[in-house]
Amino acid sequence: MNKQSLFKLATPLLAIAVISGCSDDDDDEEIVIEPLMRSYEVQVVNLTPNQPLSPVAALVHDSTIQAWMLGSPAIVPLEVMAEGGDNSQLLAIEGLWASASGAGVIMPGASETMMLEFEDSVDLNLTLATMLVNTNDAFTGLNSWSIDQLAVGDSWSATTNVYDAGTEANSETAATIPGPAAGGEGYAEARDDVDRVYVHAGVISADDGLTDSALSFSHRFDNPAMKITITRIE
Amino acid sequence: MNKLKFALPAAVMLAAGASANAAQLEISVQNLTHGIHFTPLIIAAHPGDVYMYQTGEAASAALQAMAEGGDISMLEAALDGMPVLSNPAGGLLAPGASTTPMMLDTGEMTYLSLTGMLLPTNDGFVGLDRWMIPSEPGTYTVYLKGYDAGTEANDEIINGGGMSGVPGIPVAPGGDGGTGASGVTSTELNTTVHIHPGVLGDFDPAGGVSDLDPSAHRWLNPVAKLTVTVQ
Numbered sequence: 001m002n003k004q005s006l007f008k009l010a011t012p013l014l015a016i017a018v019i020s021g022c023s024d025d026d027d028d029e030e031i032v033i034e035p036l037m038r039s040y041e042v043q044v045v046n047l048t049p050n051q052p053l054s055p056v057a058a059l060v061h062d063s064t065i066q067a068w069m070l071g072s073p074a075i076v077p078l079e080v081m082a083e084g085g086d087n088s089q090l091l092a093i094e095g096l097w098a099s100a101s102g103a104g105v106i107m108p109g110a111s112e113t114m115m116l117e118f119e120d121s122v123d124l125n126l127t128l129a130t131m132l133v134n135t136n137d138a139f140t141g142l143n144s145w146s147i148d149q150l151a152v153g154d155s156w157s158a159t160t161n162v163y164d165a166g167t168e169a170n171s172e173t174a175a176t177i178p179g180p181a182a183g184g185e186g187y188a189e190a191r192d193d194v195d196r197v198y199v200h201a202g203v204i205s206a207d208d209g210l211t212d213s214a215l216s217f218s219h220r221f222d223n224p225a226m227k228i229t230i231t232r233i234e
Numbered sequence: 235m236n237k238l239k240f241a242l243p244a245a246v247m248l249a250a251g252a253s254a255n256a257a258q259l260e261i262s263v264q265n266l267t268h269g270i271h272f273t274p275l276i277i278a279a280h281p282g283d284v285y286m287y288q289t290g291e292a293a294s295a296a297l298q299a300m301a302e303g304g305d306i307s308m309l310e311a312a313l314d315g316m317p318v319l320s321n322p323a324g325g326l327l328a329p330g331a332s333t334t335p336m337m338l339d340t341g342e343m344t345y346l347s348l349t350g351m352l353l354p355t356n357d358g359f360v361g362l363d364r365w366m367i368p369s370e371p372g373t374y375t376v377y378l379k380g381y382d383a384g385t386e387a388n389d390e391i392i393n394g395g396g397m398s399g400v401p402g403i404p405v406a407p408g409g410d411g412g413t414g415a416s417g418v419t420s421t422e423l424n425t426t427v428h429i430h431p432g433v434l435g436d437f438d439p440a441g442g443v444s445d446l447d448p449s450a451h452r453w454l455n456p457v458a459k460l461t462v463t464v465q
Contacts, residue, residue, distance in 0.1 A: 070459060071264055071330040161377075161456065164268065170449065196330045199266040201452040202432075209437055209448065223454050 036120035039234040040147065044102075044128065045111040045227040047159070050218040051132040052179060053140070053226065054085030056102035059127040060118055065095060066144055067127045068197045074165040078129065078197075082139040082165035084178050084186020085131040097121060106130070115233075124148055128160075128228065133179030134215060136172065137165040137193070138200045140225045150232040159224030162200040167191045172203060172213035182214035199223075257340045257367055260463040261319060263348070264332040266377075267457050269450040271328055271407040272360055273304025274321035275350035278313045279343035285364055286313075286347050287427045293383040295398065297349065297427070301359045301383035303396030303404060304351040317341055326353070326407055335461075340367060348378070348460065352453075354392060354406040354446060357383040358430045360458045373463045377456035382430040389417040390433060390444035403445070410450045412439035429455075 046053050059067065067090060068078050077089035091099040098118040106112050116126075129141035140160045150156060164170070169192045174182040204210040207217040259279075265272055278286070286309060287297050296308035310320055317340050322333040327350070340346070345364045352358035361381045368374055382388070386401060392411045395402025401420075405411070418434050435448035 070266055071332060162454070194268065194330065198268050198330060199454060199456060201268045202454050204448045204452070211437075223456075 037117060037234055038120050038124070038232070039115060039117040040126075040150075041113060041115055041231045041233055042126075042128070043111055043113045043229045044106065044130075046106045046108050046225075047227055048108050048132065048221045048225050050108055050181075051134050051221055051225070052108065053106040054081070054131040054133055055087055055104055056106070056112065056114070056128055056130045057081060057087035057090040058100045058102070058114060058116060059090065059093065059096055060098040060116070060147075061093075061096045061125055061127065061144070062123045063125055063144060063146075065093065065125075067093070067129055067141075068143060068163070068165075070163070070198065071196050073195045074167050074197055078139070079137070079165055079167040079191075080187045081129055082131055082137040083168050083188065085133050086187065087129070090129060097124060102130070105133070122148075126230065130226070132162060132221065132225065134177060134181040134219045135179070135203060136170045136176055137168040138162050139165060142228055147230070147232070150230065152232050152234060155229060155231040157227065157229040160226045160228060161223040162221060162225045164193070164198050164200040166194045166196045166198055169193045170203070172205070172210055172215050174214035177214055181216075181219055184214070256342065257369075258465040259338045259340055259346070259367065260335045260465065261322070261338055262333050262335040262461050263322065263327065264459040264461070265327045265329050265457070266459055267329050267453045269329055269408055269410065270355070270453055270457065271326045271353045272323070272458070273300075273326060273351040273353055274306055275319075275323065275327065275333070275348060276300070276306045276309050276313070277319040277322065277338065277346065277348045279317040279338060279340035279346050279367065280313065281343060282345050282364060284316075284345075286349050287361060287363060287381070287383070289363070289381070289428060290426050292426050293385050298357070298383055298385040298398045300349055301351055301357040302386055302398050302400070304353065305396075306349075309349065317343060335463075343367070346462070352380055352430070352457065354403045354411055354451060355430070355433060356388045356390070356401075356403055357386040359383060362460060367462075368464050371464050373461065376460040376462070378458040378460055379455040380430040380453060380457045382424070382428050384422060384425045384427055387420050387422045388433070389419060390435065390446045391415050391417050392445040406445070406451075408450065410447055412442070412445040412447065414441045415445040416441070416443055418443050
């Protein structure tokens with residue numbers, strides 16, 4: 001199952017510059033300067049057994065922006081995505097060069113291919129983030145990877161670990177897990193975990209003794225959880 | 235089995251490397267776990283034929299003392315004469331915490347290794363085995379895994395047992411351990427250094443099979459992030 005989605009420039013710069021001829025000349029000269037564009041194909045594959053991934057947030061930004069930092073409290077946009085799968089606040093972070101959402105939920109074993117196209121610049125970094133929806137606040141992704149490393153035609157592939165946003169206790173109760181395993185609440189404002197991003201310790205599940213858990217053995221996961229392949233097209 | 239492996243006497247190694255480039259490294263370590271502390275870390279630069287541990291091989295007595303009780307004095311003694319950063323956190327490194335970046339002059343040494351006990355576990359440790367020090371200046375990130383020294387059964391009983399050969403876990407530094415566990419197992423099936431399978435735990439803080447808590451003490455790899463800046 002492959003989906004396509006189009007990534008468009010979010011920051012409208014001077015896309016086309018028009019220089020008109022001098023006023024004392026009736027011949028209007030028009031010089032159209034096309035901006036240099038970059039385009040990338042980003043494929044993600046869900047490697048988990050039973051954790052659908054929420055629509056991927058793809059962010060292009062300079063290195064002053066970090067969607068998360070291990071050991072530090074999650075920013076609210078990340079918390080909202082990690083607890084409920086809603087990527088809209090991440091996509092709206094101020095100062096992004098460009099941003100786009102994946103087309104939809106990526107089921108276990110499925111993949112999605114996104115085409116990302118935006119204007120050239122310096123210091124461009126790619127961040128990808130998506131929630132493992134049958135958890136309290138687990139997410140996986142790519143944290144500010146410099147896409148300047150890729151020449152046209154080159155590819156880079158990596159696998160990603162699962163992080164815990166640290167904003168919601170891993171109670172695993174039906175009321176707190178938004179995915180199909182439970183259908184509970186997504187984002188909640190309260191922070192009742194350690195309030196720092198860390199490497200997720202995995203889910204326990206009812207099958208392993210957490211009697212209140214809405215999860216079963218099938219919802220367990222290990223690292224890595226997602227495979228990413230980035231190819232620079234232009 | 236009881237010593238670090240040295241293929242060459244230290245004096246020979248120091249003399250032989252005279253033409254290599256000395257490197258100044260700035261090193262910090264971050265604990266990425268949810269609820270596991272690291273006991274004092276030992277970080278060393280050394281030649282490629284020296285190691286603190288090797289997967290698939292029995293632990294040395296020095297590694298066993300570190301992994302079962304957090305005692306790095308035997309590793310320090312075995313690494314005498316080599317560039318070593320000992321106990322950079324000045325004690326336990328708490329979950330989420332990072333050590334203050336510290337300098338290590340690696341001299342002519344080409345490899346970097348690290349160990350520190352995972353607490354509370356029986357003989358789990360965070361490890362880095364012979365990472366080649368890059369010659370190109372820059373900042374490098376290495377994610378580290380949790381290993382099992384293979385020297386003690388993972389009974390998950392917190393009883394103060396930290397001496398080599400004594401069963402049990404010394405302490406749960408987070409104050410979140412249980413008591414009265416009967417023990418998960420009394421055998422260690424793989425007696426060589428291997429990837430730690432993680433802990434089982436149970437939800438009975440005053441009994442059951444384990445004194446560990448699945449909600450507090452489990453982890454998945456990686457357990458630590460090592461940041462090295464080659465200057």
